[in-house]
Amino acid sequence: MLAELSFYLWFMKKLFIVISIFFVSLVAQAHPFHVGVVEISFNSELKRFECAVKLFTDDTERILRNTYSEGVLDIAGANELPQVDSLLKDYLSNTLELSVNNKALSLEFLGKEGNADAIWAYAFFKAPEPFSTVTVSGTMLFELFDDQKNLIHWQTDEVKTHVLTEEKPAIQLVIQ
Amino acid sequence: MVWFQLGLEHIADIQGYDHLLFVLAMMAPYSFKNWKQIAWLITAFTLGHSLTLALVSLSGPLLSSEVVEMGIAVTILATALYNSSSKATGVAVPIRYALVGIFGLIHGMGFSNYFTSLLGTEHSIWLPLLSFNVGVEVGQIGFALCVLLVQWILIQMLQVSQRSWQLFVSGGAAFVALTLILDRL
Known part of the structure; x- marks a missing residue:
């Protein structure tokens, strides 16, 4: 009885160790999450869509460096390279697309601000012709992270939120 | 509803497994027949994290996100160690509920960190x-x-x-928590 018990304990200890090692092999990440935020509203006086785009600074740094084969850009830092704004503008023109009546609108870049955590980029899309729906496509950072979620906050008299992912990168908004 | 889905996806996200790991460790000493204890434990945890999720989202972060992430790892380790030392399986003493509630406060700060990063600027935050x-x-x-x-x-x-399960889960959780802590130092 004693021999069986001590064998049992030995076995359980070994099993415990093996299973623990298995758990350890699950690499511990510091809980990274991949999110972009786009606030869109329509300025009916100026007949344009006004957008504010928030992206994490480190992700933006990576994607601009990758896309444009650049070295350290120090986005929103003290030594930010002068080409950052135009690279960002180019990147957003290719990834944030608004279409009205099946025609793509062109992005006009206003500028950006931010810090080491996140940057906000401001842009507008002129839409002089009347329309009833607008299609928004936001594929920023999808090529870098397959779990990237870009949230669209469509602001009218209330805020309606949509989530864009690699599986569903575009949404159609109906204007009343 | 978009926000409901975002909350559901956030906790179920396998890459952010620390919250699930905590729930796993918390429940290790209990089985279906202890449903009352489990219900109270989950209630205590929920009260804790709902409180800080709301407070921190409304008034701003209390602790830096690094400290919070470290705190979450510590809650997992603490729960696992508590399980290992406790002789009672299927029993929950009042201190356990209090601890779980306090740990909930820390997890809630982690949730808030994620939640606030999703918001735009002109948001009524309540719904x-x-x-x-x-x-x-x-x-x-x-x-x-x-x-x-x-x-x-x-x-x-x-x-x-039940005791073997309790030890096995706690051992695994403790190990992962240790690696998280070392990683977040």
């Missing part, structure tokens, strides 16, 4: 906050039920003892 929290809850309860099911299979059908 998104509520929906997000409900999503987190539903995800948690769903996971808890899955754990209980797996446990039931192991204990009832494969004759694993």
Whole structure:
């Protein structure tokens, strides 16, 4: 009885160790999450869509460096390279697309601000012709992270939120 | 509803497994027949994390996100160690509920960190906050039920003892928590 018990304990200890090692092999990440935020509203006086785009600074740094084969850009830092704004503008023109009546609108870049955590980029899309729906496509950072979620906050008299992912990168908004 | 889904996806996200790991460790000493204790534990945890999720989202972060992430890892380790030292399986003393509630406060700060990064600037925060929290809850309860099911299979059908399960889960959770802590130092 004693021999069986001590064998049992030995076995359980070994099993415990093996299973623990298995758990350890699950690499511990510091809980990274991949999110972009786009606030869109329509300025009916100026007949344009006004957008504010928030992206994490480190992700933006990576994607601009990758896309444009650049070295350290120090986005929103003290030594930010002068080409950052135009690279960002180019990147957003290719990834944030608004279409009205099946025609793509062109992005006009206003500028950006931010810090080491996140940057906000401001842009507008002129839409002089009347329309009833607008299609928004936001594929920023999808090529870098397959779990990237870009949230669209469509602001009218209330805020309606949509989530864009690699599986569903575009949404159609109906204007009343 | 978008925010409900975001809350559900956040807790169920396998890459952010620390919240699920905590729930797993928290439930290790209990099985289906201890449903009352489990219900109270989950309630205590929910009260804790709902409180800080709301407070921190409304008034701003209390602790830096690094400290919070470290805190979450510590809650997992503490729970696992508590399980290992406690001789009682299936029993929950009042201190356990209090501890779980306090740990909930820390997890809530972690949720808030994520939740606030999703908001735009002109948001009335209440409905998104509520929906997000409900999503987190539903995800948690769903996971808890899955754990209980797996446990039931192991204990009832494969004759694993509750105590062995408790130690095994706690040991694994403690190890992962240690690696998280070392990683977040």
